[in-house]
Amino acid sequence: MPQLAGIDHLALTVRDLAVSAAFYERLFGFAPIGELEGEGLHRRLFRLPSGTNIGLTQHETPVDGDFSPFTPGLDHVGFGVADVATLREWAAHLDEQGIHHSGLVEAPYGTALSVKDPDGVALEFFVGA
Structure with a gap:
């Protein structure tokens, strides 16, 4: 069976990228290492000391409501x-x-x-x- 090395990255969809990036910068104590502009999305990337990357993604398609741990997924x-x-x-x-x-x-x-x-x-x- 092929082996996994660990989790490389985790991408979280956010409602307001500027607000979320500022929150995570305060939380982690360091700035994002980069940005990505793709088709219909904007992302900021934080790299944890372990090497795992956390991507915050704002999609251009708006979504209503807050995150719920009761919805299948995260x-x-x-x-x-x-x-x-x-x-x-x-x-x-x-x-x-x-x-x-x-x-x-x-x-x-x-x-x-x-x-x-x-x-x-x-x-x-x-x-x-």
Whole structure:
């Protein structure tokens, strides 16, 4: 069977590229590495320290309504962190940026810190137990 090397990129559709790009720049603490203009779309690309790319895409065809994890497709995006201390650092960073978050939520399988982007996409910072 062919082997996978990991996730290269994740593309998220956004309603307003300028608003979402500004949110993710505050969230990640760095600017996008590039832009793409294609037929009917505009995209900004962020590269995480792990090498995974996050693309924010605004399509010219408008869509009504917010993201819902109950619609088939994406439920949430989970970012791995090293330990609970790093989760606490993320919580402090989110507070500094004025980004509302869940606080640390402990479960038997790990600890999470969750936020929502401007379109309602759930983002989770997570460390396993």
